[in-house]
Amino acid sequence: MATKKKDKDRNPIFDQILKDKKTYQMQVESWDKKVFFNQFTLMDADWIARHAQGEDGATVAYTLICKLLDEEGNKMFTVADKQILMRNFSSEELSNIAVQMRKTMTADGIDYEGK
Secondary structure, eight states: OOOOOOGGGSOHHHHHHHTTOOEEEEEEGGGTEEEEEEOOOHHHHHHHHHHHTTOHHHHHHHHHHHHOBOTTSOBSOOGGGHHHHHHHSOHHHHHHHHHHHHHHHHHTTOOTTOO
């Protein structure tokens, strides 16, 4: 049985890299609300893919559920909110929010397409 590496045994390079982990913010005009999010991680991508099971609409909903934070850093949505998101907002509106999240990170110098 494998044991987890304790934080004190963690490679010190992670302390240097992770100390400046950034929280992004953007205004969602259609909600008249500022939202916050942290950069996407591989764990986020796996969680979203596992829950969405290849469904495009669910992928967008789970992206927002997984990533959006309020001004205090609390999750804005839970998995229980998926049906409300999918039934009460247009696909264009929710997709635009997800796309804008990516653009916000890209504008900050993070480009996930290697350009």
